Amino acid sequence: GADDYVTKPFSVAEVVARVNAAVRRSKRFETSEADYTFDDFTLDVKGQVLRKGGEQLELSQKEFLMLKLFLENEGKVLSRQEILAKVWGFDYYGTDRTVDNFINKLRQKIEPDINAPSHILTMRGSGYKFLR
Structure with missing residues (x-):
């Protein structure tokens, strides 16, 4: 089309x-067909699901794509604009605060302590960085 x-x-x-x-x-x-693991989590790329232990966690398509992007770029600072471009597409016309909202949703699902994130770190003035 x-x-x-x-x-x-x-x-x-x-x-x-x-x-x-x-x-x-x-x-x-x-996409790479390889699965990603961190802590007790496994991101099944082919099945597009996240598991903690053996339990499947619900992720939206955008949350899945964002987590996969972070895992593919572990340790690298990704700007909001870069995340928007790679997850939502270059033709997305919304606000970059959309990224912040999805980061919060993702943190609620994967962070042991939402008040002290250890995986998705905010890099003030730069964006976000993922650490296993």
Whole structure:
């Protein structure tokens, strides 16, 4: 199906930019099939579920994608804009506070102490960093 369109008249630069954006969006879905583990958690990439011990935890699609992004970039600071681009897509027009809301939801599910996060750390003025 159609992912984007260009109205006439258009510039070559605009077409190139839109093609590059489409390529970036498609790369969001190139995934490793390996599972990730931390503490008692296992993120089953193929099944798109999170388990603690043997119990399956409910994650929304965005929470799953965000956690996977953090695990793929462990120790690296990810800005809100980078998270938005990789989880919601480059064409997302909402506020970057959306990321903060989803971080809070994710922390409630994986952090031993929500008041002293040990996995998803806030890097003031920069973004967030994940540590196992």
